[in-house]
Amino acid sequence: MKPTILDGREVSASLRSSLQEECKELVEKGHQPGLAVVLVGNNQASRTYVNMKKKAAEALGFHFELIELPEETSEVELLTIVEQYNRLQHIDGILVQLPLPEHIHEQRVIEAISPDKDVDGFHPVNVGRLSIGLPGLKSCTPYGIMKMLEYYGVDLEGKNAVIVGRSNIVGKPMAQLLLQENATVTIAHSRTQNLSAVTKQADVLISAVGVKGLITKNHVKPGAVVVDVGMNRDEEGKLCGDVEYNELLSLVSAITPVPGGVGPMTITMLLNNTIEAARHRLLTSAYS
Numbered sequence: 639m640k641p642t643i644l645d646g647r648e649v650s651a652s653l654r655s656s657l658q659e660e661c662k663e664l665v666e667k668g669h670q671p672g673l674a675v676v677l678v679g680n681n682q683a684s685r686t687y688v689n690m691k692k693k694a695a696e697a698l699g700f701h702f703e704l705i706e707l708p709e710e711t712s713e714v715e716l717l718t719i720v721e722q723y724n725r726l727q728h729i730d731g732i733l734v735q736l737p738l739p740e741h742i743h744e745q746r747v748i749e750a751i752s753p754d755k756d757v758d759g760f761h762p763v764n765v766g767r768l769s770i771g772l773p774g775l776k777s778c779t780p781y782g783i784m785k786m787l788e789y790y791g792v793d794l795e796g797k798n799a800v801i802v803g804r805s806n807i808v809g810k811p812m813a814q815l816l817l818q819e820n821a822t823v824t825i826a827h828s829r830t831q832n833l834s835a836v837t838k839q840a841d842v843l844i845s846a847v848g849v850k851g852l853i854t855k856n857h858v859k860p861g862a863v864v865v866d867v868g869m870n871r872d873e874e875g876k877l878c879g880d881v882e883y884n885e886l887l888s889l890v891s892a893i894t895p896v897p898g899g900v901g902p903m904t905i906t907m908l909l910n911n912t913i914e915a916a917r918h919r920l921l922t923s924a925y926s
């Protein structure tokens with residue numbers, strides 16, 4: 639049987655049309671959702687990502703502000719700007735595009751963003767809230783994967799979920815989200831012994847590593863659902879994931895392509911988080 643292709647573009651389009659409606663409702667109530675993105679320095683990839691975020695936010699009807707700062711901006715200057723944006727009532731979400739220049743301590747900047755405006759979901763308060771099952775802003779990529787699994791009706795209850803990769807932005811929050819849906823969760827990483835024996839236990843396998851060709855048919859149980867977060871370049875410079883997609887097609891029950899799988903979901907969830915942040919602020923005293 640042919641596997642289901644988990645199409646991130648389709649899920650994104652569906653979510654974005656609901657978000658556009660929600661944005662309209664907020665505007666009718668007198669508040670246009672506002673997203674501020676801070677870009678420090680001249681990293682071309684970062685600039686491309688920021689432009690994609692701007693386009694997506696404006697297409698939905700958000701207010702968008704881009705704060706462009708030179709490479710030599712000091713940490714104190716950046717922290718001061720973040721503080722200013724924390725106080726601005728028309729801004730619901732603040733995102734500082736990573737990576738930052740080496741002289742700036744990323745974690746200090748992440749922690750300076752108000753948790754209520756932390757639309758990347760990286761602030762320790764939001765990470766902690768996720769880990770104890772309280773509402774909060776969630777990391778966009780794993781949150782997007784959950785939305786995609788939900789859209790395609792992938793049942794997680796009691797299933798073995800294996801995540802390869804333990805980063806703070808993908809692997810660890812992914813584990814928390816799967817656990818909340820009652821999956822039995824295993825996290826593998828670079829020190830894991832006999833990776834294929836671990837991944838073969840997976841009903842749902844998520845690879846978030848960044849190594850082309852890491853996951854082959856020898857790593858996957860027949861009928862598994864495979865989600866490929868990896869973003870790598872092949873010999874011709876084309877975007878590819880961690881997973882040997884073609885050789886898995888005849889083995890799995892569902893799989894994400896790269897490109898067109900997880901990637902499109904990440905920006906969509908940034909928009910989703912901005913709406914969540916706006917709604918939360920409208921309901922709490924922080925917003926008056």
Ligand code: NDP
Nearest residue numbers: 779803804805808827828846847848867868869900901904
């Ligand atoms: P990190 O580099 O922060 O983490 C990679 C993880 O993979 C680490 O936990 C590392 O283990 C583990 N790892 C490395 N080599 C192996 C191996 N041979 N076997 C098993 N585990 C291994 O990456 P990110 O989490 O930030 O990103 C992962 C991938 O996802 C990248 O390709 C990135 O570009 C992509 N990505 C895609 C997004 C999207 O929107 N599609 C968004 C974010 C990321 P250890 O901890 O032991 O070092």
